[in-house]
Amino acid sequence: MLRHALPRILPLTLAVLLAACGNGEQAQTSIRPAMVVQPQPAADSVEAYPGEVRARLESELAFRIGGKISKRLVDSGARVKKDQALAELDPEDVRLQLEAARAQVGAAEANLKLVRAERDRYQTLLQRQMISRSQYDTVENQYRAGEARVKQIRAEFNVANNQAGYAVLRSQADGVIASRRVEVGQVVAAGQTVFTLAADGEREVLISLPEQSIDRFKIGQTVAVELWSQPDKRFPGRIRELSPAADPQSRTYAARVSFADGKVPAELGQSARVFVQLNGEVPLSVPLSALTAEAGAPYVWVVDPKDSTVKRRPVRIGAYGEDRVPVLEGLSADDWVVAAGVQVLREGQAVHPVDRSNRTVKLVAKE
Known part of the structure; x- marks a missing residue:
């Protein structure tokens, strides 16, 4: 009897044990640490734009x-x-044109010589009253036309001679x-x-500025230039020229940055970066690692000081800088933003706020 009942008893026993486990408390989820920072003021926000060293005077020959x-x-x-x-x-073609013009000059000069002699004979006859005044005037007009023809042909010869030099x-x-x-x-x-x-002399840096932020730039604005060959040095400069129209393909505005010091060792074709300080333009900035996006919409994770949970906060950003990105809307100066590991967070998740030295950060709730 026991042997026949055992297959029925075992499943029932396992079901009871599983039900007992299900009634117990769930294992407590571990709270992961999260490095948090507060947005920095705009004075610490710098935008960087790649560029190329060009000559100030570039002629198309x-x-x-x-x-x-x-x-x-x-x-x-x-x-x-x-x-x-x-x-x-x-x-060959310009040589033939020059020879043709030279031949025309010779023919015009020979004709002028002929009409001049004819005019002189008619002038003598007029003085002796052997011809009428109208006959002399006809010959005189022929002489003047011959002079004008010589001037015209000589001008055409000079043009042909210049074209030979061209x-x-x-x-x-x-x-x-x-x-x-x-x-x-x-x-x-x-x-x-x-x-x-590319004429010798002053060198400049050609950069492209984004269409959405072109209003923040103006001619004469001071900037800093860094050459890739000298990454530890920044040279002062200014925006000398700003294109009034966007490029039809890239939709960016070309700008030329001149060096304040004309003796900067910049060679043609070198790569460079232009740093623009935007004081008063962008209210706050956060590290690049704090920013993420979904469907093209950027956002950051903000820690709620009351219960240390994270919440997604949509933001509007400006042009990316070297290691930070300006935030135009969506954050305030006393917010705490997660600066690392943002890809693994989820809405409402509890975190343990720490700083860059892994020390606990005490968040102060807003009043």
Whole structure:
């Protein structure tokens, strides 16, 4: 009998034991530590923008006439002197035009010589009263037309002579060829950019400013510039130029930052960062590690001083800085924000507030 009843008794016993366990108290959830900080004032908030060292004077060099490029004498990165030849067009067409203009000058001068002699003969006949005044006036007009024709043809010859010189593209100043846009054999139009010349002299940093915060920048605003080759030094500068229109592709505004000291060892093409101090513009800032987002909406975790639980707080932020982000709306100066491990928190979770040295932080509730 016991052997037949045992299979029925065991499941019942296990069910009773599980029910007894379920009636007991749940294991207490451990309270995890959370490093908390308070937002810093705007005076400690700095925005950083990447940039590139450029020449203050950058000229786009182009031929003044069209033609086929027969020679390219320099390449990108080459150092050139003023009036140095950079490229040449096929000279055959301009040579023929010059010869044609020279021949026309000769023909016009020969015609002028003929009408001058004719006028002199008619003038003698007029003095002897052997011809009428109207006959002399006709010859005189032919002579004046011949003079005007010579002046016109000589001007056309000078133009053709100048165009022969335009077949050679020369540098306008000492500097470095920043870019090259043509190859030998390519046919270019008049005014088409062939080289970009970065003239020697003052250097600047070209940066791009976001569209949503362009109102916070102005010409003459002081900034600090850091070169990637010298990360421990910051050079004073100012915004010299600010584009009035956004780039159609990136939707950013180009700005040029000049160095306060013209002797800064900045070379063309070097990477740089421009730091902008926004005093009075952004009320508060938090570490980058305190910020998270969901569906593109940024938020932070704020600790409630009453029961040390965390609550999600949506915020509106500005442009990211080097290690902090400005908060335009959503926080006050006496809030306590979780600065690390924000990805593992959940709404209403209890935490143990600590500082960066792992010391307990006593939160003071708002009155």
